[in-house]
Amino acid sequence: MPVTTASKPILGVPQLPLRRSSSGNVLGGVCSGLAVRLGVRDRTIRIMFSVGALFFGFGLLLYVAVWLFLTRSGEDTSIGSRLASTRRRTRSLLLSLVVILAVLAILNALNLHGTGGFAWSLALSAFGLFAIWRGSSPDERAHLEGLVNAAPVMGAASSRGWKALVLRVVPGIVLVVVGLQILNKIGGIWGAAVPALLGAVVLLVGLLVLLAPWWLQNVRDLSSERRERVRIEERASMVAHIHDSVLQTLTLIERAASSESDVIRLARAQERELRQWLFNPDSIGTSAPTDGSFATLLGALENDVENDYGVKVQLVVVGDCPSDEKTRLLVAAGREAAINAAKWSTASTVSIFGEVEPSKVSLFVRDTGNGFDPDAVASDRQGIALSIKQRMAQIGGATTIRSTLGHGTEVELVLPRAAVGQ
Amino acid sequence: MSQPRVFLVDDHELIRSGIRSELSGSVEIVGEADEVGAAIEMILERTPDVVLLDVHMPDGGGLAVLQAVGHADAATRFLALSVSDASEDVIALIRAGARGYVTKNISGPDLIDAIYRIAAGDVVFSPRLAGFVLDAFANPDGSPVRIADLDPELDQLTPREQQVLRLIARGYSYKDIASELTISIKTVESHVSSVLRKLQLSNRHQLTNWATERHLF
Helix, strand or coil, X not given: CCCCCXXXXXXXXXXXXXXXCCCCCCCCCHHHHHHHHHCCCHHHHHHHHHHHHHCCXXXXXXXXXXXXXXXXXXXXXXXHHHXXXXXXXXXXXXXXXXXXXXXXXXXXXXXCCCCCHXXXXXXXXXXXXXXXXXXXXXXXHXXXXXXXHHHHHHCCCHHHCHHHHHHHHHHHHHHHHHHHHHHHHHHCCCCCHHHHHHHHHHHHHHHHHHHHHHHHHHHHHHHHHHHHHHHXXXXXXXXXXXXXXXXXXXXXXXXXXXXXXXHHXXXXXXXXXXXXXXXXXXXXXXXXXXXXXXXXXXXXHHHHHHHHHCXXXXXXXXXXXXXXXXXXXXXXXXXXXXXXXXXXXXXXXXXXXXXXXXXXXXXXXXXXXXXXXXXXXXXXXXXXXXXXXXXXXXXXXXXXXXXXXXXXXXXXXXXXXXXXXX | CCCCEEEEECCCHHXXXXXXXXXXXXXXXXXXXXCHHHHHHHHHHHCCCEEEEECCCCCCHHHHHHHHHCCCCCCCEEEXXXXXXXXXXXXXHHHCCCCXXXXXXXXXXXXXXXXXXXXXXXXXXXXXXXXXXXXXXCCCCCCCCCHHHCCCCCCCCCHHHHHHHHHHHCCCCHHHHHHHHCCCHHHHHHHHHHHHHHXXXXXXXXXXXXXXXXXXX
């Protein structure tokens, strides 16, 4: 189980367990973690590490080592043990370490100055930081990325006052002093400039030759890691969709296995949804039935009639236009006609054909069922026919109902486009 | 008429077995394939009358099969079979030489009827295909096509052809259309064949755009 420690040190009260702090930390949370554990101010620990860093960089190296091998609060494992658990990463990191040690040893053997304790601990700390970057958890990685992005502007923020000044000036002075020291030891600032430059170039080339393969390897690892993350995210959204749709439907089908019509209805609805998702992924969630184009309204109509009445609806739409109040009423009239056909005609299929032309929008609803005599219909069905006709009259459209006993019925609805309000 | 010799191309075993059981007894199934390479080889070897061709398959789909076989053996005719709603896929297949298009949820008797029609050299337009074709030949408002740019012979449908396609889209059978327009079924068939010919030969930009976008021709 991940252990979360208290984030605030209580003075004089040591708290267990020892964890890197995950809140209120500047870098890795090492100092605040230790402060909590020892019951002292975290500032005290920070000063101790800073002072330690002056002794050949020892404080820095120690800090990085603790960062690597101490588990972060709220996590199960330390960065070091995570890195060690994947063989490929371990190998590439060990290789890097060997290369760094080799370079340092060569520099030492060449008896170049400036390769004392500082260089060793700086190089090893850099390596440690790199390893931390590779092995950090996503949460911590985000924190580190924030740090890296903020670093260049830290010194520039003058409103921060003396803190900003210290942050910018102290590392600057240290670097200048170290650089001067090196040049001075080589033999005077001007006296040995040429051999020193030459030496530096040789050194750089040597480093390049030694480090290039290792660097490339790491860059490649990083980009493949990123790609893998993208793949995992895609897979997760795919899994979520399949679960919400297909698996749910399959469960419903298992339960309804005894009712053939239910199974068909479920399978059809799922088929349509899945097809929509595969071929028009953008339209998911945007096609609310009261809003959308003429074609989307008809798609919703097809869906509803198939689901509610268990008939197959064969929908063909030619052209499309944005919907307004009148096209919505046209589709509503078409819905009445389709429901009518589904309920009464006994046909297994209802054909719906919608076409948008410059001068008109037409909608045909047809079945090949038993048909009826339009002049002698039962009053309830006449009611529905009336509601279709009234709707169409309301929007300035025309209704034609053709029906032959034994051959089916077709309802034709035409809305002139001049009547479609602009 | 003797039973047509039918070949099935579909990468899904379930679909193939479903079609097989629907067709058994009514047609002679001479083979089936679940991938493009095998399909091409076997179709050329067995020369079936009708190939039922799935639109969506790995390695180029039905189109790859059509392009490889269509020209080599004109006696073999193709009926595209799909669950896809993408009109450009279907139009591309028709332009490559398929003689018809039906959706996979077609009923068994309708599929058998379609196969016999194709075998006899006719064309099979499902309502959905009729809708696609009307769409492809329509001039969308806002971008009127200048009549001078069109080859009337190939780039436009005659009013009668449009009428026939609309009736197909409305769910009419050829027989219903014939009695609605008081013409013979043969005349209906000849209108549909002429639409198919225009579809295959026309250079209308809507048709060629689809093709070039998908790098098909």
